[in-house]
Amino acid sequence: MEEKNETKGIWKVIGASSLGTLIEWYDFYIFGSLAVVIANQFFPKTNPTAALLSTLATFAAGFIVRPFGALVFGRLGDLVGRKYTFLLTLVLMGGSTFAIGCIPSYESIGFLAPILVLILRLIQGLALGGEYGGAATYVAEHSPAHRRGFFTSWIQTTATLGLFISLGVILLTRHMLDADPVKSIEKFNDWGWRIPFLISIILVIVSIYIRLKMKESPMYTRLKSAGKTSVNPLKESFGHKANLKMVLLALFGATMGQGVVWYTGQFYAQSFIENVCKVEFDQSRTILIWAILFATPFFVVFASLSDKIGRKWIMMIGMLLAVVSYNYLFKNLYSIADDKTKTEITEKKDVKTMLTPIANTGDSIRKVVTKFFYAEGMTMIHTKTDTAYATAGKATIKPLVAVSKTLSGNDYWKMVGIVCILILYVTMVYGPIAAFLVELFPTKIRYTSMSLPYHIGNGVFGGLTPFIATLLTTIYTDNIIVGLMYPIIIASICMVIGAIYISNKIDPEVND
Numbered sequence: 001m002e003e004k005n006e007t008k009g010i011w012k013v014i015g016a017s018s019l020g021t022l023i024e025w026y027d028f029y030i031f032g033s034l035a036v037v038i039a040n041q042f043f044p045k046t047n048p049t050a051a052l053l054s055t056l057a058t059f060a061a062g063f064i065v066r067p068f069g070a071l072v073f074g075r076l077g078d079l080v081g082r083k084y085t086f087l088l089t090l091v092l093m094g095g096s097t098f099a100i101g102c103i104p105s106y107e108s109i110g111f112l113a114p115i116l117v118l119i120l121r122l123i124q125g126l127a128l129g130g131e132y133g134g135a136a137t138y139v140a141e142h143s144p145a146h147r148r149g150f151f152t153s154w155i156q157t158t159a160t161l162g163l164f165i166s167l168g169v170i171l172l173t174r175h176m177l178d179a180d181p182v183k184s185i186e187k188f189n190d191w192g193w194r195i196p197f198l199i200s201i202i203l204v205i206v207s208i209y210i211r212l213k214m215k216e217s218p219m220y221t222r223l224k225s226a227g228k229t230s231v232n233p234l235k236e237s238f239g240h241k242a243n244l245k246m247v248l249l250a251l252f253g254a255t256m257g258q259g260v261v262w263y264t265g266q267f268y269a270q271s272f273i274e275n276v277c278k279v280e281f282d283q284s285r286t287i288l289i290w291a292i293l294f295a296t297p298f299f300v301v302f303a304s305l306s307d308k309i310g311r312k313w314i315m316m317i318g319m320l321l322a323v324v325s326y327n328y329l330f331k332n333l334y335s336i337a338d339d340k341t342k343t344e345i346t347e348k349k350d351v352k353t354m355l356t357p358i359a360n361t362g363d364s365i366r367k368v369v370t371k372f373f374y375a376e377g378m379t380m381i382h383t384k385t386d387t388a389y390a391t392a393g394k395a396t397i398k399p400l401v402a403v404s405k406t407l408s409g410n411d412y413w414k415m416v417g418i419v420c421i422l423i424l425y426v427t428m429v430y431g432p433i434a435a436f437l438v439e440l441f442p443t444k445i446r447y448t449s450m451s452l453p454y455h456i457g458n459g460v461f462g463g464l465t466p467f468i469a470t471l472l473t474t475i476y477t478d479n480i481i482v483g484l485m486y487p488i489i490i491a492s493i494c495m496v497i498g499a500i501y502i503s504n505k506i507d508p509e510v511n512d
Helices: 003-033 033-043 046-063 068-079 083-101 112-140 146-176 181-192 194-198 202-212 218-225 233-238 241-275 281-293 298-308 312-337 408-429 435-439 443-462 465-475 482-501
Strands: 350-358 360-374 380-388 400-406
Touching: 003 033, 003 046, 003 083, 003 112, 003 146, 003 202, 033 046, 033 181, 033 241, 033 400, 046 068, 046 112, 046 380, 046 443, 046 465, 068 083, 068 298, 068 360, 068 443, 083 112, 083 194, 083 202, 112 146, 112 298, 112 443, 146 181, 146 194, 146 241, 146 298, 146 408, 146 435, 181 194, 194 202, 194 408, 233 435, 233 443, 241 281, 241 312, 241 443, 241 465, 241 482, 281 408, 298 312, 312 408, 312 435, 360 400, 380 435, 435 443, 435 482, 465 482
Parallel strands: none
Antiparallel strands: 350 360, 360 380, 380 400
């Protein structure tokens, strides 16, 4: 009976912690999911590639400051408690996300727009730096020792589910704006993109209400009652040689590689499908949505398995599989959408030229060429839109060329399968890592000690993946998979260090 009540209690803890963490991840990733649209809103339109890179850099900035958030809020969590610390991070995250949805465009306020976005993005990064460590620690300190991996795995699912919800809300919003698909896209790109940011405030309010009813972690409560809480968590975490060694081992032997695998398998995969493969907006999102749906249960599977056989080798094998197969899998993604692998049906080629008045710009001369390709009994549609803007008596501005490919059912599900494999690697490296980090550090400095390596590994090494990978493809334009050099090198280094120095022994009792 006692064990049943304990289990019932832990599910309440998991539910309250996971909901808040899920919302924070949604808020954080909605920005990345709308990178192309945001680039058009908050940066000059004269150079779309530079605008996209600037947006990805702003996106990455939120990751880079996460370690600072880990230090600030980790210290606060070890001094005053877990509950109120990650309640504060939730308020900061929700407020910043709502504010991004309210910022006027670049055309309205000029360079002030990207500056405000950057500031709010930095606040988001600081808040997330304090959220994850608090939630993982809170759940772990409520969990039975022999099922720590299983129970903390539910916190691990929130990052991927946050991305899943952000993609779903974006698609739902886009299709609800207008019955006409063309008008719906125009409205979404103009102002509808703000809706996913604005509605997050409702989710945050609900989560704050739930978290206010939560109690403090029992381990921390006992520690505080005994007067054994840390006086200086930062000094004890990083000033003591033994603990600093564990922090560095956690970073270079686990979280660094886990971070690049996470962001390659989900964010860079979406960016690659949309910007390199040129798959149209809806399909590039739904491919990821289906893959996430199929793969997410494996966070729990691999974390539960780690309770039985240890955390180390599940994470190391996940990194190894990523390193040896990334090039092959991404080449296949490109091949699926490549016109050269298919036969053009020339009699179905459709060419339209339109003259459209645009306020304050003059007229746009838009040439839309739609080609149909045949392969394996299915048809792929390739649409190229070549738009030139002109004003009476003035030279035509350089044309804006947009390519969009609509995949056949067979090709579409092939891509879903490949992305699902990429996310399975994510579940292997990410599912067990919360329990692994919790077991490395004593209760009184756990929040601070585990948060820093996690957020450097994920925020700096992992968060820079989409930006560095995209940047490499703009430098080495003849190599479509050159961007994978970065995650492969980082994961390889981490895998070697982890395999040699990390212990596979599970700590049955978290140190007090």
